[in-house]
Amino acid sequence: MKQKLKSLLTYFINEFSPTEKKISVQNLSLFFSILLASFILKKRRTTSLEEFRTFSEYYTAFSPELEIIKKRFPDLVVALHVTESHINPELFRTIIEKLKFVFDDEDDDFDNIISWAYQFLKKDLEKAAFSKIGKDNVKIQNSDLLYTTQFFTDNYMVKYLVNECLSDFNHTNIDSIVIIDPASGGGNFLNYSFECLFRIYKKKFPNWSDTEIVDCILTNAIIGYDLDSNLSKIASLSLFVKACGYAIPSATTSIKIYGGIPDDTLGFLNPDVTSNTIHKSTFKSQLSKIKKEEKTKVFVTNPPFMGKRDMDTALKSYLIKNYPESRGDLCVSFIQRAIQLMNENDVLGLVAQNSWMYLSSLKEFRKLFLAKQTLKECIDLGTNAFEDINGEKTNVALCVIGNSEIKTSRFYNLKYRNISEKKYSILQKNISPELTFELNQNQFLKNSHLEFNYQLEHRFENIEGLPLYSAFGKPMQGTSTGNNSEFVKYAWEVNGSPDWKLVSKGGGFSKWAGLNYYKVHWGENAEIIKANKGSALRNIDKIPSTQLVYSDTGTLGLNVRILIENQVFIASGPGIQVLNGDKYAHLAFLNSRVATFLLKLINPKFTISAGYISKIPVATNILDSKFIAKISKECLELKEKYLKNKLPNFEFQHYDYLSIKNIASHIENLIIADMESDYKRLFLESKIEKEIRKHYNFNATELKELQSVVGESPFFNTKKSFKCTAEAMDLLISASIDWNCLSTSRAINGYSVGSESIFEDLSYKLNVNPKALFEFITLNISQFKNTKDKYFNDLLHKIILNEIGVKKISIYKFDIIMLSNLIALLQSKYAFLRDYDNLSERVIWILQIHHKSSFFNKPLVSYCNDSLTVGQAHHG
Incomplete structure (x- = not known):
């Protein structure tokens, strides 16, 4: 259903052009929220949807549903009418047809579809906010803070966390708890919590009517808050519609999902949190009431994600002052604030970036945590756990935290499973034993940074006493140019200019040798880089004695290469100095599956920092093994020979x-x-x-x-x-x-x-x-046939480059050559091309399509008006 809705909203945005119509995403989201709410209410009452084509017919067909919504949310229905006037009838008719398609599956789950509409509609605002970062030191602030930190939670995560947090409660003590989501977003956690609570209340109070149960849960057991006041309205509507699936709440029953006030950027992180007022109560007054009544708090939430690098000064300063252990990380500060509010029997279930368990900068937070809390259960999901977002920001874990004196922690490692496997394993609670780790949390106090390295702590006792890689080699950070787009170019873009040095940049996965496409505007001793205000020179003096380099992006594991003659390294292609042992044995070890496995145990991030490589435990005699070094040399020689025949590597050489x-x-x-x-x-x-x-x-x-x-x-x-x-x-x-x-x-x-x-x-x-x-x-x-065709095109490409004077990719002469002359030359010199059908067409295709892609869309040769220009844009 989500994907159907996404398709519908993508179509709408393309057709409607909200910016041109000057309609805000907030108003559009409210418009679609009412539409979806009315459809859900109708669908629950009847399986058939009447035919209608206009707004007028819609209002008639959905009169009972709209009346239910209007009594509770009159201002939202007003927003529906306001936006309606901007949508032409033909587009509305198409939207309604597509909405019917969204709802045509009898078995589809309608939960959270209202909030997902907002998530899809704000995509463009989110992109625009992110695009500002890094330009003239712009930081995320004001409304952009909301757009860039809202990541709605997938249903399988919601169900797992709510079920786990409620697992210690039953019909005997259920009315002593309050579910709280302090970053409620579209209400996903609260909707499912309502479903679970209704089921348990029904068992405890069999004589109560459904309306009585609904009223009791909404009044006493569910509270939400979101800094985005617009989103809190959507969440309230979503929860109301969810409740209506059981019984329509009484008119006097409040939906207690509070919204932030204008210009507030702190929200829940402020102990004096401010919010709108609902029936004379605020979010703060509700928290005070819960404390006074000594109710058990069950926090379930997906806090906002943001590091201090992208924050404006005011927010960053506040976090560092009030949550110093969290080091300005928004998500970790959120966890710390929730923990401050927790009493002995309270529970916190959350989606969090898993870096809080590992980063050395967060040692003090872990120290604080380990003293008072227990990470009862943690499902380490890694990346690609969300259906609609990915990247390092989504390197997440599902955590259930309590104040229990029993310090047993259970971890499940699903980092290396695809999203389908993650979802199945969690929903079925069917996770294989080799991915399950149970240990006493106090074991984490043994390591110097208090890292939650559950795999190393739990097993692999035989490597605990092994020396670390830092005793044998020195991984080093590389220089940051401050502006790679200006200071780093492909080798053929700068055509042999002496101020440009061959550089290890990384930018891919390649073991033994390779990725030598780039040059950096270096000068004699990095003086050109140094002159750039935003640069940071690192380990310049170590370059002559550095033997190895690697790519710092570690999604596919370690991939280490030989640093070739006269090559320097920068931040994305850092260097490694061999201190003890054979450099070829080092190369082999670091490229092994074992090294990648050990690295992944201790490094949760995409980026492989020098510090994490230094921590890899190394078995005795590996790094000075003559046997390993000998085989490593053979691997290197094979790779180097292979690359000599492959464009556009720096090593490439033509043959006869x-x-x-x-x-x-x-x-x-x-x-x-x-x-x-x-x-x-x-x-x-x-x-x-x-x-x-x-x-x-x-x-x-x-x-x-x-x-x-x-x-x-x-x-x-x-x-x-x-x-x-x-x-x-x-x-x-x-x-x-x-x-x-x-x-x-x-x-x-x-x-x-x-x-x-x-x-x-x-x-x-x-x-x-x-x-x-x-x-x-x-x-x-x-x-x-297909493989041979590719090899033929590659061969013809090389022959063309050779005949027009490009002997090496980084040294060539600017020239203009007529296509007819080139064709005549090719046919006179190469017998196998003389009878080739349509040689001219094939050569033009090579020049216009193949060559451009081969050289990463930065072509060395251009073709126009029956002539070739060698180095037209890049003859430097």
Whole structure:
């Protein structure tokens, strides 16, 4: 139903253009809230919806429903009429037809659909607010604060948290509790809480009428507050409609969801929280009443997410002064405020960024927490847990917190599952034992930063005494340029200018070698960067003695490369100095599944900071192992040889294209050579993996846990047969390589580890040992039409670049060449192109489409008016 609604509202916004009509999102959201509320009430009364086409017919058809709403929310119905006058009849007719489609499924769940309408409608405002950040030091403030911190909670999260928070209450003590959501948003938590409470009240008070139960719950057991006053109205309507599903509340029964007042940016974080008044009460007075009556508070909430970097000065200063342990983090300050209000039997269930459990900057908050609270249960969801939002901001955990003297904590690690698996596991409460960790919370007091590293604390006792990586290597932050768009360019954009240095920037996943596309405006000793006001020079003096670099984005795990000659590193491609051991053994270890697994145990973030790599426990003798170093060298040599034939890497070298005698066999040989390189490297990596695991001496349980996070080398798969046609294999391989026939990086199916190996990807997809795949590919290569077509285009692209004088991607001569001259040259020099049909059309396509994509939409060569310009925009 949500996706149907999203589609409807996207259509409406495109057709209606609210900005041009000067209609606010607030008014539009109220308009759709009333429409949806009336449809829900009608649907619960009858399964059929009458036909109508105009506003007038709508008012007639929904007269009973609108009357119910009007008695409770007369101002909202006025908003409906105001917005109606701006919508043309034809658009309204289409919207109604689409609304009927939204409601056509008898089994659909209507809960929270009113609040989701607001979430979808405010998307453009949210984007506009975020787009201001970073421009002239603009910070998020005023109404933008609301748009950028509102992330509504998916139903499966709501149900889990409410069910867990109410699990210790039953029909004997249920009337002693009050559900409170201090960041109620559209009312999702309160709606489901009402449903649960009604069920329990019905059991406790069998002689009460449904109306009596509804009135009692709304009057005594549910309170909400949101800083966004408009949203509090929507939440109130949503809860009212939910209640009407059981019985229409009495006219004197209040819906106690309070809204913030204008210009207030603190809301719940202010102990003297201000709000609107509902029947002579405020949110603050309700909290005081609960305290006086000694009721048990059950907080369920999804607090706003924002770090201090994007805050305006006033809010940041207030948080640091009043919640110093939370270090200016809005979400953590919210948790701290809720905890301040909690008594012995109170419970807090929340959706929170999981970084509060790990970040060293929040040590003092954890110290405060561990002294008084117990994290009773935590489902660590990681990223991609929400249906409609993603990114690092959504790296979340579902937490149930209490003041219990029993310090037992239970953790469930679902970080590396897809959203469907997360939802199923939580709703069914069916989480496998290897992903479940139960321990005494006091164990976290043992580590220096009080981090909630539940996996390391719970198991892997044999690595507790191991030295950390910092004893062998020094991971270092790189220089921040202050403006990468100005100071970092692709190598071909600056054409050999001596002030531009080859740089490790990261920007992808690549092990052993690679990603050497970029240059930085450096000067002799970073003096050009230093002159930029926003820059921060770091570890400049360490660059000559640095051997390794890595990508700081860690969604796919560690990927470490050799720092090549005359290359520098910056913030997104940091460096590692080898202090003890063999640099090749370091390279192999850091690229292993074991290293990525251990890193993921201690690092909850997308970004891999130097400090987290330093904390990886290292088994004895790995980093000076001659055996590991030897295999590592072979992997590196294979990768370097592979990259020499791949655009647009800095390492790229042309070969003798004139030596090509038979184009068909040559293309097949190119494919086989790449496949063989991929296969050999993957096999060598499996040998490294096996050797490293021997040093750690993992037991069977620990190995199973490791495999659940980062998978297993496909060479450990004993299966030798599989079902696949040559045509299907061709499509799989073709989809696995980019325009330059370079194997693309990806997450291995179902695991939180990356790969750039075609064989690894296919082995997982087809559940077979790579050897069987290699034999199949070799045998059927002649039938791989799509793959061969890609390789031919890549070859023709290279030949064109070679013939127009681009011998290296970073050094070339500005030139203008007529297409006819190029075609004549190609046909005279290369026999296999002489009889090629439509060579001119193919070359134009290569120049206009293929080349542009191959060079990341920053083409070195442009084509216009039957001529080619080499370095037109970038001849520097």
